Amino acid sequence: MAHSHFHSLSNMIIPKARKLTDSQLEEIRRIASEFDCDIGIVVGASRNIYAILGEERRELLINRISGLEYIDRVEGVDAPFKLMDRRSALAANEISIGGVTAGREPLFIAGQCTIDPKEPGLFLETAAAVKEAGAHVLRGGVWKPRTMPYSYQGDDRALEIILEARSRTGLPINIEVMDSHQLGLAVEARADMIQVGTRNALNYSLLKEIGSQTAEAGTCILLKRGRHMSDVNEFLACAEYLAANGNPNVMLCPRGTLPTLGEYRSHPDESITPLIKEKTWAPVVVDPSHSVGRAAYVPACSLAAMAYGADGLCIETHVHPRKGIGDDPKQAIRPAALRSLLKEARQVWDMRNRYR
Ligand code: PEP
Ligand code: MN
Numbered sequence: 001m002a003h004s005h006f007h008s009l010s011n012m013i014i015p016k017a018r019k020l021t022d023s024q025l026e027e028i029r030r031i032a033s034e035f036d037c038d039i040g041i042v043v044g045a046s047r048n049i050y051a052i053l054g055e056e057r058r059e060l061l062i063n064r065i066s067g068l069e070y071i072d073r074v075e076g077v078d079a080p081f082k083l084m085d086r087r088s089a090l091a092a093n094e095i096s097i098g099g100v101t102a103g104r105e106p107l108f109i110a111g112q113c114t115i116d117p118k119e120p121g122l123f124l125e126t127a128a129a130v131k132e133a134g135a136h137v138l139r140g141g142v143w144k145p146r147t148m149p150y151s152y153q154g155d156d157r158a159l160e161i162i163l164e165a166r167s168r169t170g171l172p173i174n175i176e177v178m179d180s181h182q183l184g185l186a187v188e189a190r191a192d193m194i195q196v197g198t199r200n201a202l203n204y205s206l207l208k209e210i211g212s213q214t215a216e217a218g219t220c221i222l223l224k225r226g227r228h229m230s231d232v233n234e235f236l237a238c239a240e241y242l243a244a245n246g247n248p249n250v251m252l253c254p255r256g257t258l259p260t261l262g263e264y265r266s267h268p269d270e271s272i273t274p275l276i277k278e279k280t281w282a283p284v285v286v287d288p289s290h291s292v293g294r295a296a297y298v299p300a301c302s303l304a305a306m307a308y309g310a311d312g313l314c315i316e317t318h319v320h321p322r323k324g325i326g327d328d329p330k331q332a333i334r335p336a337a338l339r340s341l342l343k344e345a346r347q348v349w350d351m352r353n354r355y356r
């Protein structure tokens with residue numbers, strides 16, 4: 001068993017080296033099992049940490065593990081989000097994709113809402129154009145969560161198209177998955193970023209499965225904020241599910257909550273970013289497209305998001321929005337608009353960093 005499903009998490013074992021050797025891990029597991037506990041592995045980009053699982057508040061168990069010569073310390077964590085908490089041992093975790101380390105410079109994700117399997121050429125054109133405009137990651141909906149069951153639901157064949165776009169452009173790809181079948185295909189295709197959409201943000205079984213299936217590869221996960229979610233804590237608990245199941249490489253994505261402002265698709269929630277940052281080390285990548293839901297409003301929302309402290313943006317972009325399907329006809333911007341917007345977003349990034 002490489003990665004466990006955690007029942008309770010209160011103590012984290014921090015080794016002196018970047019990770020435990022197999023025989024050290026075996027020794028710790030043996031000690032834990034004497035106390036009816038198990039050990040879970042949390043694979044970080046720079047180091048692994050190990051969680052004691054079970055009813056582990058036994059002083060003797062903790063003392064025995066702390067006493068091993070290859071262990072730096074055992075940390076009792078009492079924050080609600082043991083791993084995603086700003087103060088956790090994982091706070092040094094850095095997440096890199098597309099040549100960008102989140103937090104050091106702005107990260108830009110762009111591409112179509114939906115890949116039309118009948119129009120592979122359009123997606124390939126969009127992919128080349130967003131790269132040219134400065135995007136670091138290519139997005140493209142292969143499978144779509146649609147409000148109506150009669151709307152286009154996505155297609156396994158669209159996966160081939162985005163893989164082709166990746167190999168042509170060299171851009172890493174973001175794919176949303178909604179179930180085990182899709183997750184399996186995305187993992188097999190080595191998707192560089194897996195998206196959990198707003199509808200599945202609270203699907204704990206799916207979160208657990210994604211965490212464990214991507215643990216080994218340490219794939220980036222873009223976790224959208226649920227459109228019906230309440231406070232920051234509920235959102236962070238979802239990220240904690242991913243980390244606790246083995247993959248802490250989570251980026252948090254506010255994308256608007258239930259609409260209150262008439263003409264906007266959702267209630268724009270980019271102002272939540274400073275509150276998220278109070279509690280977690282995880283990067284924040286805002287999705288202005290689903291927040292406001294209209295191409296004309298996307299630039300203002302994007303710049304506001306940067307002003308509020310976002311580490312990046314995810315923007316729906318299409319070479320010919322009117323020829324698009326899904327959300328693209330109404331909310332995708334064109335590559336030329338993307339290019340100038342990303343430039344301005346960088347300027348806001350610089351400005352706002354003066355206030356840090
Ligand atoms: C999308 O990214 O196209 C999408 C469906 O996002 P959300 O889950 O935020 O609605
Ligand atoms: Mn969309």
